[in-house]
Amino acid sequence: MAPAQAPTFTALLEMLPPGVPVPDPESVLVAAEVAISEGLVDPAGAEDAARALAEACRSAVPLREARAGGALHPAGGPALIEMTGAQAYMGMVTFSSASMRERASLALTSADHAGPFAKCFGGMPDEVRRRIECAEERPALREVLLRTAGEHLAAAALALASRLPGASASPEGDVTWACAGPTIDEVRAAMAWLSLPGPGALASLAVVSSPSGGAQ
Amino acid sequence: MSGTPEFALVLDPATFLGMGGTETWGVCRVMEDGADTGFFEDRNDALDFVAGLPVVPRLPGVRTVSVPYDLEVEVISLLVDAAASLRGVPAEVPPAGLEGFRPVVPASFGGFVVLTGDHGLEFSFGAALARGLGWAAGSRIALQIDGHGKRLALVPSEQGVTLVRSAEGPLETEHALPYPLEMIGTVPGKRLLPPYEVHGDGIVFRTPETAPEAVPSALARQVPPDATEERAPPSLDAGSVVLGFLLASAVLLLGV
Numbered sequence: 001m002a003p004a005q006a007p008t009f010t011a012l013l014e015m016l017p018p019g020v021p022v023p024d025p026e027s028v029l030v031a032a033e034v035a036i037s038e039g040l041v042d043p044a045g046a047e048d049a050a051r052a053l054a055e056a057c058r059s060a061v062p063l064r065e066a067r068a069g070g071a072l073h074p075a076g077g078p079a080l081i082e083m084t085g086a087q088a089y090m091g092m093v094t095f096s097s098a099s100m101r102e103r104a105s106l107a108l109t110s111a112d113h114a115g116p117f118a119k120c121f122g123g124m125p126d127e128v129r130r131r132i133e134c135a136e137e138r139p140a141l142r143e144v145l146l147r148t149a150g151e152h153l154a155a156a157a158l159a160l161a162s163r164l165p166g167a168s169a170s171p172e173g174d175v176t177w178a179c180a181g182p183t184i185d186e187v188r189a190a191m192a193w194l195s196l197p198g199p200g201a202l203a204s205l206a207v208v209s210s211p212s213g214g215a216q
Numbered sequence: 217m218s219g220t221p222e223f224a225l226v227l228d229p230a231t232f233l234g235m236g237g238t239e240t241w242g243v244c245r246v247m248e249d250g251a252d253t254g255f256f257e258d259r260n261d262a263l264d265f266v267a268g269l270p271v272v273p274r275l276p277g278v279r280t281v282s283v284p285y286d287l288e289v290e291v292i293s294l295l296v297d298a299a300a301s302l303r304g305v306p307a308e309v310p311p312a313g314l315e316g317f318r319p320v321v322p323a324s325f326g327g328f329v330v331l332t333g334d335h336g337l338e339f340s341f342g343a344a345l346a347r348g349l350g351w352a353a354g355s356r357i358a359l360q361i362d363g364h365g366k367r368l369a370l371v372p373s374e375q376g377v378t379l380v381r382s383a384e385g386p387l388e389t390e391h392a393l394p395y396p397l398e399m400i401g402t403v404p405g406k407r408l409l410p411p412y413e414v415h416g417d418g419i420v421f422r423t424p425e426t427a428p429e430a431v432p433s434a435l436a437r438q439v440p441p442d443a444t445e446e447r448a449p450p451s452l453d454a455g456s457v458v459l460g461f462l463l464a465s466a467v468l469l470l471g472v
């Protein structure tokens with residue numbers, strides 16, 4: 001469960017059951033409205049967050065279902081995403097597990113690196129916070145507790161990213177999310193969540209490709 | 217620790233030293249039916265002890281798992297206590313016990329090798345264990361066996377065999393110690409890594425020959441679940457007494 005002060009987009013993602021197919025965008029909007037009206041999520045910026053999530057659902061390429069069906073990884077190799085002519089524009093966001101672990105480790109020792117995680121979660125996840133507190137009280141355990149705290153922080157970030165509609169996590173923990181649409185505007189709308197407080201703050205790479213094949 | 221995930225908490229020498237332990241690899245294996253600890257000079261020995269369990273925290277090339285904070289701290293404490301026991305330092309004041317009983321000491325693994333030879337047993341000790349026991353090159357130790365012939369002990373003794381520095385481990389026995397009667401017939405050439413307990417300046421352990429594995433429990437499993445019920449005297453409750461009385465009365469009435 002997200003911390004109480006979690007950004008709205010993070011809180012909305014946490015409400016999506018993990019591992020389900022890409023939800024219907026209109027259903028997501030209705031669910032978000034209910035969550036906002038009942039005070040389950042922070043109302044500040046809630047409309048933008050709800051709209052961004054709905055757009056992400058509208059254009060998401062369901063990598064999760066494809067992977068589960070074995071279509072993307074027939075031999076456990078890298079994802080192969082084949083686009084149709086009608087969906088000429090494509091966006092893709094990746095979260096590297098190795099990079100996430102390194103960033104999480106740095107975030108626990110340097111305030112400068114903690115910013116993106118704070119922007120994603122609002123505060124540190126409970127399992128991380130308790131280890132940090134214990135490490136401060138018991139210096140002898142500091143090194144091992146900060147190491148496991150970093151692993152929990154990275155795992156929490158990757159778990160949150162894997163809740164993005166249609167996102168797929170590899171056995172190594174890398175997360176890929178993709179979207180596609182007939183216009184560049186639709187793809188950009190689907191990727192609007194990248195600039196909101198939430199997992200977008202921790203993305204390793206974001207790419208938008210045009211019909212000519214050039215990346216933007 | 218039933219119901220907890222199975223994993224091994226592995227602390228490298230630098231981390232373990234910083235926690236007040238010794239400069240060794242410290243490993244605590246948490247399994248469904250309990251936990252045990254081991255201390256190793258060599259990383260490969262530590263990973264052998266891990267035996268394929270996922271580890272905490274991450275080690276390059278080894279499957280990793282995350283465990284809840286409370287469990288992690290509990291296991292770290294277990295490892296630190298075991299290390300303190302290894303060094304002969306009581307982790308905490310033992311509680312008052314029953315006569316004839318002693319506090320349970322977590323069994324340790326690693327740093328202790330038993331070799332079965334043609335003429336007896338040879339022993340090798342890792343640096344941390346030797347340091348914990350206060351043994352050094354030139355120390356003399358003797359092999360003892362308990363009254364039940366189940367457990368062996370190595371203790372300092374002027375009449376014992378001398379310890380010398382070795383290539384394999386920091387210390388080893390200069391020559392073999394004779395087999396106890398219970399181990400006559402042991403197959404030579406075996407390299408054993410038995411679990412052990414440190415008591416003061418001695419070490420207590422068992423070998424497969426002195427403590428055959430799980431014979432009583434294997435026999436127990438072969439007993440049918442209801443076998444004891446068949447042998448048990450029939451129990452009489454109030455209902456069966458009343459029923460018996462009514463049947464007897466009916467027989468008497470019919471007989472009349």
